[in-house]
Amino acid sequence: MKIFSSVNDVKDLKKLLKEAIDFKSNPYTHSELGKYKTIGLVFLNPSLRTRISTQRAAINLGMDVIVMNMDKDGWALETRDGVVMNGTTVEHIREAAAVMGTYCDILGLRSFPKLKDKEEDYSEEFFNKFVEYAKIPVVSLESATRHPLQSLADLVTITESNLVKPKVVLSWAPHVKPLPQAVPNSFSEWMCAAQELGMVDFTIACPPGYELCNDFTNGATIVHDRDEAIKNADFIYVKNWSSFEKYGEILPVEKDWMLKTKDLENTNNAKVMHCLPVRRDLELSSEILDGPNSIVIQQAGNRLFSAQAVLKNILENI
Numbered sequence: 001m002k003i004f005s006s007v008n009d010v011k012d013l014k015k016l017l018k019e020a021i022d023f024k025s026n027p028y029t030h031s032e033l034g035k036y037k038t039i040g041l042v043f044l045n046p047s048l049r050t051r052i053s054t055q056r057a058a059i060n061l062g063m064d065v066i067v068m069n070m071d072k073d074g075w076a077l078e079t080r081d082g083v084v085m086n087g088t089t090v091e092h093i094r095e096a097a098a099v100m101g102t103y104c105d106i107l108g109l110r111s112f113p114k115l116k117d118k119e120e121d122y123s124e125e126f127f128n129k130f131v132e133y134a135k136i137p138v139v140s141l142e143s144a145t146r147h148p149l150q151s152l153a154d155l156v157t158i159t160e161s162n163l164v165k166p167k168v169v170l171s172w173a174p175h176v177k178p179l180p181q182a183v184p185n186s187f188s189e190w191m192c193a194a195q196e197l198g199m200v201d202f203t204i205a206c207p208p209g210y211e212l213c214n215d216f217t218n219g220a221t222i223v224h225d226r227d228e229a230i231k232n233a234d235f236i237y238v239k240n241w242s243s244f245e246k247y248g249e250i251l252p253v254e255k256d257w258m259l260k261t262k263d264l265e266n267t268n269n270a271k272v273m274h275c276l277p278v279r280r281d282l283e284l285s286s287e288i289l290d291g292p293n294s295i296v297i298q299q300a301g302n303r304l305f306s307a308q309a310v311l312k313n314i315l316e317n318i
């Protein structure tokens, strides 16, 4: 593996899952693999889980880690070609990515979408340019349209339950801010791939107008009635996202979509997931987060072993 930006970069999904699960019981089996290798983690947006789990994953593999908070500590980046840089941007991504590529063996990049221009965000222009100019392996730490390290950890969490073909429901949740579609797109893409392998049964529940881009939902059952969708569910993945159709907008929603304990009555005692950070009692009720059905901490814990499996695969190819 040279680039990790989506499920399409994974040759053998079941093998990668097994590697992640194996690292959970034996984190130091490859502690020499990354000796004298350095990963640079470049953040254009905030992060808690991705930052720390990827650092720890690299350390477990014997790597050195450099973190660059580009948004706070770097020069303002220009991404457009052919412009005279007489405004606020100081350094072009052509030089910035190329230079970081000479200092590191692997780079990780977090860059959220701007949510203004659908075409610009969905072309993954920023991530792709970074890959092109860095000229070394790059791992997505969440890009404009996907969050593959999160989705791998999500699939690890579902797989380690050992349920046979569990019913998994991605359930839209309310929020006060327009959030990216990256997490739900990516979760859906990975669940659709897992469904093709017979591993899960996958449904998306969202209010009308909140349907995700078709490119990510191939094979998913899509419904607008949340209560119907979660009947007999084994896992409910709660997440807010802004509208794809009316790009980046928050649309009026009739019903109360925040999941509460009583909503779990007709489920198969569903485990509740969320990528975090979560806004309590806005996106998800505290009674669920603090109750026995929440597995959000276990899910976040699996970020470490998922990142480790991905870095192992990249290190084996450089």
Ligand SMILES: NCCC[C@H](NC(=O)CCC(=O)O)C(=O)O
Pocket (backbone or CB within 6 Å): 142, 177, 179, 180, 181, 182, 183, 240, 275, 276, 277, 279
């Ligand atoms: N990396 C995990 C999710 C990141 C982002 N959440 C946020 O921006 C939350 C912001 C807030 O709640 O104000 C998202 O949903 O894509």
Ligand SMILES: NC(=O)OP(=O)(O)O
Pocket (backbone or CB within 6 Å): 046, 047, 048, 049, 050, 051, 142, 150, 275, 276, 277
């Ligand atoms: N879930 C997740 O990616 O969290 P951070 O944004 O804190 O990294």
